[in-house]
Amino acid sequence: MATHRTKMLIIGSGPAGYSAAIYGARAMLEPIVVQGLQPGGQLTITTDVENYPGFRDVVQGPWLMEEMKAQAEHVGTRMMWDTIVSVDLDGGPPYRAVGDSGDEYIGDTLVIATGASAKWLGVPGEQELGGKGVSACATCDGFFYRGKKVAVIGGGNTAVEEALYLTNHSHDVTLIHRRDELRAERILQERLFASEKITPMWNKTVESFEGDPLAGGLTHLVLRDTETGKRSELKVDGAFVAIGHAPATELFQGKLEMDDSGYLVVEPGTPKTELPGVFACGDVMDHTYRQAVTAAGTGCMAALDAERFLATMDFAREEMPQVEAAE
Structure with missing residues (x-):
């Protein structure tokens, strides 16, 4: 000592x-x-x-x-x-x-x-594909997805701000939220809903991030509907976890x-x-x-x-x- x-x-x-x-x-x-x-x-x-x-x-x-x-x-x-x-x-x-x-x-x-x-979802593929399609900072990594399809996971101020920022680089931004309404401030919601580049996807959670860390990185998300339990896939080049x-x-x-x-x-x-x-x-x-x-x-x-x-x-x-x- x-x-x-x-x-x-x-x-x-x-x-x-x-x-x-x-x-x-x-x-x-x-x-x-x-x-x-x-x-x-x-x-x-x-x-x-x-x-x-x-x-x-x-x-x-x-x-x-x-x-x-x-x-x-x-x-x-x-x-x-x-x-x-x-x-x-x-x-x-x-x-x-x-x-x-x-x-x-x-x-x-x-x-x-x-x-x-950053808070993470803790689902399969999240850590393995970190830096290879999965990120927690759009300001840091959004530039790498110019002209590509991206998704943001979350429903608070951070998620909406990340989605809005990503429209500077991507024409196709999907906001995935587990509920049917956002928790973000009203003014941010108005800006998001007014954007033609952002598509909200309600009542969905991410079950896994799929892709090959050694060859191309993230390819798609596996989603689950929180109301029906039905699973679906969403093809994306990048995904941003924005849950705080x-x-x-x-x-x-x-x-x-x-x-x-x-x-x-x-x-x-x-x-x-x-x-x-x-x-x-x-x-x-x-x-x-x-x-x-x-x-x-x-x-x-x-x-x-x-x-x-x-x-x-x-x-x-x-x-x-x-x-x-x-x-």
């Missing part, structure tokens, strides 16, 4: 955590990144990345995360292969966290970059303010949480954009705000009146 102390403790990796580390290290804060169960975050399970600034050609998600990690280490970040299992945010700063290894991590500031993960995301905030239940969906609440336009010196960045606080580039941006903001917070604390200590020792 060991104790590790730093001016900036970062829980979680990925674009947000690594960007915070890069900026924190350049500010001489000697950050520690506790990488968690999935070092690099969701991009490590993403194959082609075509929309990250600075690359004319398609890059691989795992490679991009390795490069960010290497850059963070190069400028002075310590990477820890550990998973935080508990945090103590009472009476801080400093803040304390304990890893699965038993090691203790103490940070004068805390940057939370634990991310979020789950932020990784279990560690902070009852310790930090969250919204109804479990995302950490921050001061608008900043990564500042309600606790002094605690910052949240990336998908753990962003349920709107959820892009690698926006995650990296908020990671940068978290590091800059952490640096300013520490500078303010140092200044306050310097300004405290000194009590002379009695002779």
Whole structure:
């Protein structure tokens, strides 16, 4: 068991955590990144990345995360292969966290970059065809289906927004919903029903994603009617699961303010949480954009705000009146 102390403790990796580390290290804060169960975050399970600034050609998600990690280490970040299992945010700063290894991590500031993960249907073929026709992010992958037939599964705001976005690339978008009415906001529903490119398919669930991961990818969906139980097939080139995301905030239940969906609440336009010196960045606080580039941006903001917070604390200590020792 060991104790590790730093001016900036970062829980979680990925674009947000690594960007915070890069900026924190350049500010001489000697950050520690506790990488968690999935070092690099969701991009490590993403194959082609075509929309990250600075690359004319398609890059691989795992490679991009390795490069960010290497850059963070190069400028002075310590990477820890550990998973935080508990945090103590009472009476801080400093803040304390304990890893699965038993090691203790103490940070004068805390940057939370634990991310979020897409909710999946959990049906056959979904994971096998991930990145080969099955996706959970139309903004990320819709470009690959220009002029092709696609389907979106879901009935909330996310699903309708994904379907509307996909009309920029596809003339044939099917929205599959298990009920006979949508849960999305009325204005979004009106936009969807007004689109000639979107066909709603009611009272259907996806039983499986079919295709060959090694040869061509997804070919069709097997659907089941929720009222009659009858099965049918829908030929598609791409399918987007849009049933929501789950932020990784279990560690902070009852310790930090969250919204109804479990995302950490921050001061608008900043990564500042309600606790002094605690910052949240990336998908753990962003349920709107959820892009690698926006995650990296908020990671940068978290590091800059952490640096300013520490500078303010140092200044306050310097300004405290000194009590002379009695002779």
